[in-house]
Amino acid sequence: MESDILRIENFYAGFGNSTILKNINFSVVENKITSIMGPSGCGKTTLIRCINRLHEFSPGATFSGKILLRGEDIYSINPISVRRKIGMVFQRPNPFPNMSIYDNVISGYILNGIHLSREEKERVVTTSLKKAGLWEEVKDSLHRRGTFLSGGQQQRLCIARALAMNPDILLLDEPTSSLDPKSTLLIEQLMEELKQTITTLIVTHNISQAARISDYVAFLYLGELIEFGPSNKIFTNPENKKTEEYLTGKFG
Amino acid sequence: MDNKNISKRIFKDRIFTVCVTFLAFIACLPLLGILFLIIKNGASSINLGFFIHLPKPVGEEGGGIANAIVGTFIVVGIAFLIATPISLLTGIFLSENRKSRFSEMVRVSIDILSGIPSIVIGIIAYLWVVKPMKGFSALSGGIALAMIMLPVVIKSAEETLKLIPYSLREASFALGVPYYRTVLKVILPTGFSGIITGVLIAVARIAGETAPLLFTAFGNPFMNFNITKPVNALPLLVFNYATSPYEQWHKIAWGAAFILIIIVFVVNILARMISKKWKVTF
Amino acid sequence: MALKKTSKKQEIKKVFSKDPGPWNFYSRAGNKYFLMDWIFKKILFISGVSIFFLVLMIFIFLVLNSMPSIKEFGFRFFLSKSWDPVFEKFGALPFIAGTIFTSFLALLISLPFSLSISLYLGEFSKSGFFSGFLKNSIELLAGVPSVVYGFFGMFVLIPIVRYLEIKFNIEPYGVGIFTSSIILSIMIIPFSASLGREVIELIPQDIKEAGYSLGSTRYEVIKRIVLPYAKSGITAGILMALGRAIGETMAVTMVIGNSNVMPKGLFSPANTMASLIANEFTEAVSRIHLSSLIEIGLVLFIISAVFSIMGKIFIHKFSITENG
Numbered sequence: 139m140e141s142d143i144l145r146i147e148n149f150y151a152g153f154g155n156s157t158i159l160k161n162i163n164f165s166v167v168e169n170k171i172t173s174i175m176g177p178s179g180c181g182k183t184t185l186i187r188c189i190n191r192l193h194e195f196s197p198g199a200t201f202s203g204k205i206l207l208r209g210e211d212i213y214s215i216n217p218i219s220v221r222r223k224i225g226m227v228f229q230r231p232n233p234f235p236n237m238s239i240y241d242n243v244i245s246g247y248i249l250n251g252i253h254l255s256r257e258e259k260e261r262v263v264t265t266s267l268k269k270a271g272l273w274e275e276v277k278d279s280l281h282r283r284g285t286f287l288s289g290g291q292q293q294r295l296c297i298a299r300a301l302a303m304n305p306d307i308l309l310l311d312e313p314t315s316s317l318d319p320k321s322t323l324l325i326e327q328l329m330e331e332l333k334q335t336i337t338t339l340i341v342t343h344n345i346s347q348a349a350r351i352s353d354y355v356a357f358l359y360l361g362e363l364i365e366f367g368p369s370n371k372i373f374t375n376p377e378n379k380k381t382e383e384y385l386t387g388k389f390g
Numbered sequence: 391m392d393n394k395n396i397s398k399r400i401f402k403d404r405i406f407t408v409c410v411t412f413l414a415f416i417a418c419l420p421l422l423g424i425l426f427l428i429i430k431n432g433a434s435s436i437n438l439g440f441f442i443h444l445p446k447p448v449g450e451e452g453g454g455i456a457n458a459i460v461g462t463f464i465v466v467g468i469a470f471l472i473a474t475p476i477s478l479l480t481g482i483f484l485s486e487n488r489k490s491r492f493s494e495m496v497r498v499s500i501d502i503l504s505g506i507p508s509i510v511i512g513i514i515a516y517l518w519v520v521k522p523m524k525g526f527s528a529l530s531g532g533i534a535l536a537m538i539m540l541p542v543v544i545k546s547a548e549e550t551l552k553l554i555p556y557s558l559r560e561a562s563f564a565l566g567v568p569y570y571r572t573v574l575k576v577i578l579p580t581g582f583s584g585i586i587t588g589v590l591i592a593v594a595r596i597a598g599e600t601a602p603l604l605f606t607a608f609g610n611p612f613m614n615f616n617i618t619k620p621v622n623a624l625p626l627l628v629f630n631y632a633t634s635p636y637e638q639w640h641k642i643a644w645g646a647a648f649i650l651i652i653i654v655f656v657v658n659i660l661a662r663m664i665s666k667k668w669k670v671t672f
Numbered sequence: 673m674a675l676k677k678t679s680k681k682q683e684i685k686k687v688f689s690k691d692p693g694p695w696n697f698y699s700r701a702g703n704k705y706f707l708m709d710w711i712f713k714k715i716l717f718i719s720g721v722s723i724f725f726l727v728l729m730i731f732i733f734l735v736l737n738s739m740p741s742i743k744e745f746g747f748r749f750f751l752s753k754s755w756d757p758v759f760e761k762f763g764a765l766p767f768i769a770g771t772i773f774t775s776f777l778a779l780l781i782s783l784p785f786s787l788s789i790s791l792y793l794g795e796f797s798k799s800g801f802f803s804g805f806l807k808n809s810i811e812l813l814a815g816v817p818s819v820v821y822g823f824f825g826m827f828v829l830i831p832i833v834r835y836l837e838i839k840f841n842i843e844p845y846g847v848g849i850f851t852s853s854i855i856l857s858i859m860i861i862p863f864s865a866s867l868g869r870e871v872i873e874l875i876p877q878d879i880k881e882a883g884y885s886l887g888s889t890r891y892e893v894i895k896r897i898v899l900p901y902a903k904s905g906i907t908a909g910i911l912m913a914l915g916r917a918i919g920e921t922m923a924v925t926m927v928i929g930n931s932n933v934m935p936k937g938l939f940s941p942a943n944t945m946a947s948l949i950a951n952e953f954t955e956a957v958s959r960i961h962l963s964s965l966i967e968i969g970l971v972l973f974i975i976s977a978v979f980s981i982m983g984k985i986f987i988h989k990f991s992i993t994e995n996g
C-alpha cells in the first residue's frame with residue numbers, strides 16, 4: 139500500500155513583494171522518486187528549498203501554507219530537526235574543503251556536535267559510501283581531502299553525506315546538471331537502488347532523465363503546479379496542454 | 391605612412407621602457423644597501439652572550455639585549471591576545487553582513503583606524519592606560535600595538551571569509567547545523583590559512599613598531615616579566631642606542647636591528663608559506 | 673487556480689523576521705539553537721560596534737585632552753611660530769610647515785619610482801627574473817621597521833648629505849628636511865608601488881588590447897589609456913602614501929634634526945608634527961605643554977582620517993568606472 143510521506147497544502151512562497159510559488163498542492167509518496175520539472179525560473183529550486191527550510195535564509199523570504207512531513211507541519215517544528223530529517227543535495231557538488239572524505243561523510247554529526255563512537259563512525263562512513271556507490275573508489279583514500287575527487291565523485295560524496303544522517307526524504311536539486319554523462323548515469327542508478335529505503339524528490343531539467351527514473355512527476359510553470367501524477371501517465375497522456383508542449387520541447 | 395614618424399614613436403617607446411626599468415631598479419637599491427649594512431654591522435656584533443645577557447653600562451665591554459627580546463615578545467604577545475579575538479569576530483561580522491549600513495560604518499572606522507599615525511595611537515594608550523595606572527607598562531604597550539594590529543587582521547579576515555562560497559554554508563545548513571556552528575566549524579576553518587596569514591603579517595608589522603612604545607612600554611634596562619612595569623623592546627632599543635653618542639652602543643643597535651629584521655622577515659615568510667601550503671581550494 | 677493580484681499580496685505573510693529576539697525562542701518549538709544563534713549574532717554585532725566606538729573614543733579623548741591648549745591658544749596655535757615650553761607659549765606652525773615640506777617632497781621624489789615599479793609589474797612583465805626580484809624587494813622593503821630606516825638614514829644618508837652640503841657650500845648639518853624626505857620617499861615607495869600595481873592590474877585587458885590593436889606602442893597605450901583610466905585609483909594611492917608620510921615618526925625623528933624653529937630652507941633642520949610628539953611627550957611636565965602636543969596629535973588624526981576617507985572615495989570611484 140502506498141502512503142504519503144509529505145503533503146504540500148496551499149503553499150505560497152516568495153521574496154519580498156514578489157510571489158514565486160502560487161498555491162502548490164501535491165503529495166509525495168513514500169519510497170518513490172518524484173521529479174519536479176518545469177522551465178527555468180519557474181520556482182523549482184525555491185520549492186525544494188522550502189521543503190527543508192533553507193528558503194528562510196534568503197533575504198526577504200516569505201511563505202504561507204503548509205508542508206506536512208508525516209502529518210506534522212514542518213514550519214511548526216524547529217528548522218534544525220526538519221533539516222536533519224530532510225537531506226539535500228545541491229546543483230553543484232559542495233563537499234567541505236577543509237575536511238577529509240571520511241569527515242565529509244560524517245560531517246552532519248561532527249558539525250552538529252553529535253558524538254559517535256569509533257565503530258559507529260566506521261559503520262556510518264562505510265554504509266553511506268556504499269549506498270552512494272562511492273566506496274570502491276575511495277576506500278583507500280578516505281583521509282584525503284574531499285575536494286581532490288572528480289566532480290561526479292564529489293556529488294556522490296555529497297549524497298553520502300546526506301544519507302549518513304538517515305533522512306526521511308532526500309532532496310536533489312539538478313544533481314547531475316554539472317556532471318558528465320557517465321557520472322550522471324551512475325547517479326541515476328544509485329537513485330534506483332536507494333528507492334528501497336528512501337523517498338527522493340528530484341528537480342531536473344532533463345526530460346528523458348525524469349522519464350527514466352521517476353515514479354511521479356510534478357510539472358511547474360510560472361510558479362504554479364500545472365500537473366501532478368504518475369510519470370507513465372504524464373509522459374504518455376498529459377492532461378494539460380502546457381505540460382504536453384513542455385515535454386515535446388516546444389519551450390523551456 | 392611616413393616611416394620617420396613610426397620610427398620616432400618606436401624610439402620614444404624604447405626610451406620609455408628603459409627609463410621605467412631603470413627607475414624601478416634604482417628603487418631597489420636602498421633595500422640592498424640596508425640589508426648589506428645590517429648584515430655587515432649586525433652579524434659581527436652577535437654572539438650567544440648577545441641573546442642571554444643584559445645591557446652593560448657605557449664603557450663596559452660586552453652585554454646583550456636579552457631584556458629587549460623578551461620585552462618584544464611580551465608586548466607583541468599581549469597585542470596578539472587582545473587583537474586576534476576581536477578582529478576575528480569583527481571580520482566575521484563584516485563578511486556576514488556585507489551590505490548593511492552599519493557594516494559600511496564599521497569599514498570606514500577600520501580605514502580610519504589603519505590610517506592613524508602610530509604615534510597618535512601611542513598618545514591614546516598613554517591616556518587610557520599609562521595615566522590611570524600611574525606608570526609606563528608592558529600592558530599599555532601591548533594595548534597600543536593591539537590597536538595597530540586590529541585593522542590589519544580584520545581586513546584580511548574579512549577578505550578571506552568573503553571568498554568562501556555560499557554553497558558551503560548552505561551545505562552545512564542543509565545538514566541541520568545551526569548558524570553559529572556553521573560559522574565556527576565550517577566558515578572559520580575553511581578560511582583558517584588566510585586568517586593565520588593575516589595575523590602573522592600583522593604581528594610582523596607591530597614587532598617593528600617603535601613610536602607607540604615610546605611613552606607606553608617606555609624601555610627598561612633590566613629584565614622584566616611583570617606586565618604592569620615598563621619593558622624594553624627591540625625597536626625601542628635600536629632607537630635609543632642608535633641615537634646615543636656612544637660607538638659601542640651603536641654596535642649593539644646594529645645587532646638588535648639585525649635580529650629585529652630577521653624576526654620580521656621570518657614571520658613574513660612563514661605567513662607566505664602558510665598561505666601557499668594550506669590554501670583551501672573550493 | 674490563479675488568484676487576483678491584490679489578494680495575492682495579502683495572502684503571503686512575512687514569517688521570517690530578521691531577528692526573532694531571545695524571548696521568542698520558546699515559541700519556536702523550544703529550539704535552543706535560536707538562543708545560541710541569537711547570542712552569536714549579537715556577539716558579532718557587538719564586536720563591530722566596539723571598533724566603531726574605539727575610533728570614536730580615540731577622537732573624543734584627543735579632543736578632550738587638547739581642550740586646555742585649544743582654549744588657551746585658539747586658532748593662533750596654527751599660526752604662531754614660537755614653540756616655547758619655558759614661557760608656555762605654543763604655536764604649531766614650524767611643525768606644520770616641516771610636515772608639509774617633508775611629506776610633499778617625499779611624495780615628489782617617490783612618485784617616478786613607484787609609478788615605474790607599478791608599471792613594470794602591472795604592465796611590462798608580470799613574470800621573469802627582474803619582476804620577481806622587484807616584487808620581493810618591495811615586499812621586503814615594506815616589511816623593514818621604520819626605526820631601521822632611521823638608523824640607515826643616520827649612518828648612510830646623513831654623511832652623504834653632509835658631504836654634498838660641504839661641496840655646495842651650504843651649512844653642513846647633514847640632518848634636515850631634505851634628508852628626511854629621502855628617507856620618507858624610500859619608505860613610501862613600496863607602499864604606493866603595490867597600490868599602483870593593484871590599480872593597474874584592475875584595468876580590463878580588452879581596453880588595453882583595443883589600443884594595441886590600433887597599432888599604438890606600449891608607451892602610447894600607457895600614456896593615453898592606462899594612466900587616464902587609472903587616474904582616480906592613482907589619486908587614491910597618492911593620498912594614502914601622503915597620509916603615510918605625514919604620520920611617519922621614527923625615521924624622521926632620527927634624521928630631521930629636531931629643531932623647533934621655522935625651517936629656513938630645503939637643507940635646514942626642522943621638526944614634523946609626529947617627530948615633535950615623539951621628542952617631547954615624555955618630557956612635557958606642564959599641563960599646557962602636554963595638551964599642546966595632544967592637539968598636534970589631534971591634527972594628525974584629523975588629517976589621516978580625512979585622507980583615509982578621501983582615498984576610499986577615490987578607490988570606490990575607480991572600481992565603479994572599472995566595472996563599467
Ligand SMILES: Nc1ncnc2c1ncn2[C@@H]1O[C@H](COP(=O)(O)OP(=O)(O)OP(=O)(O)O)[C@@H](O)[C@H]1O
Binds near residue numbers: 158177178179196
Ligand atoms: N534570493 C532570491 N531573491 C529574489 N528572487 C529570487 C531569489 N532566488 C530566486 N529568485 C527568483 O525566483 C524565481 C524562481 O527561481 P528558482 O531558482 O526557484 O527557479 P528554478 O525553477 O530553480 O530555475 P532553474 O531551472 O533555472 O534553476 C526566479 O524568477 C528568480 O529570479
Ligand SMILES: [Mg+2]
Binds near residue numbers: 184
Ligand atoms: Mg534551480
